[in-house]
Amino acid sequence: MLRNQRGQSLIEVIIALGLLAIIFTGSWQVIHSSYMSINQEFVGLEAHYLVIEGMEGIRSMRDEDWHVLDEDGTYHFEYNETDLENKYLELITGEENVNGFRRRIEVSSVGRNSETGKITDTDDPLYILDSDTKLVDVIVEWEYLGETRTDRESVYFTKYTEMLYG
């Protein structure tokens, strides 16, 4: 009887440890995946403030000089401080790299329906180009676990300062 019991206990211990290992790996995976989702949110938050930054920069440039938005294309902005009297924010062609994120600002033309004045696309027969309105997309992309993730914001800007003062 004793011999029998001892023989079993070894197998029992192995099975018990095996089960324990399975349970622990399982729970580790659960915790790891929840960690990854928190991490992703964390990185996403950093990207989100970069999107806000891009949009606020464009807003400031819009107020200062509408003509920087004249030509459609992909831009990034640079802050120039050559001397105290001559500080300016500048739109430069191409995307930029900020803390491991790629950020680009896409400026595109907007057309309106000539009757209703509402924004429309080129398929509309009453489409006319509105040079006083531009669509600005700020796109921030980053690599996460081999995948490209994106955060973006799109805003229509109009040349309201000249409507007010011009």
Place this chain on the structure above:
Amino acid sequence: MAKKLIKYIREKIKLSEGITLTESVIYISIISVVTVVLISIIVQIVQIKTRANSMSIISSEVSNFFDRLIYDVRNADSFTVVDSQTLQVESDSIISTFSLQDSKIILNKESTDYIIVTDQVSVDSIEFADWTSVNSDNLLHIHITLSRGGLDETFQTTVHKR
């Protein structure tokens, strides 16, 4: 009774001696391998838990701070960057001052201090920069590094005064 006990013990000793050598080798090696694996898993779980906790605390602190600052600057009449760690925002003749003190960000408004970034995280650095251009005077750039438990992260944004 005594005879029975002696017989039992003898039998037991004999039995154990017979098996111990091979068995205990296997036994100890299995247990040691499994223990090492289990301990490393537990350690990783604890590390990951702490890191995730730090991340969510840093996230909430930074969004709290940025949301507050962005709201105040957007609605302000004017703002002044006193030095790279101090910002004054004026709205309806009330001046609010954001400043870095002892790794915390304090908002001083009408002689009262409000803690904007709490001591749950430590503010390693903050940099306010006035990105004011030639014609408009309205762009504030903020750079902030927060850390907690060996994890540090830098956030940056820009806000345009309306």
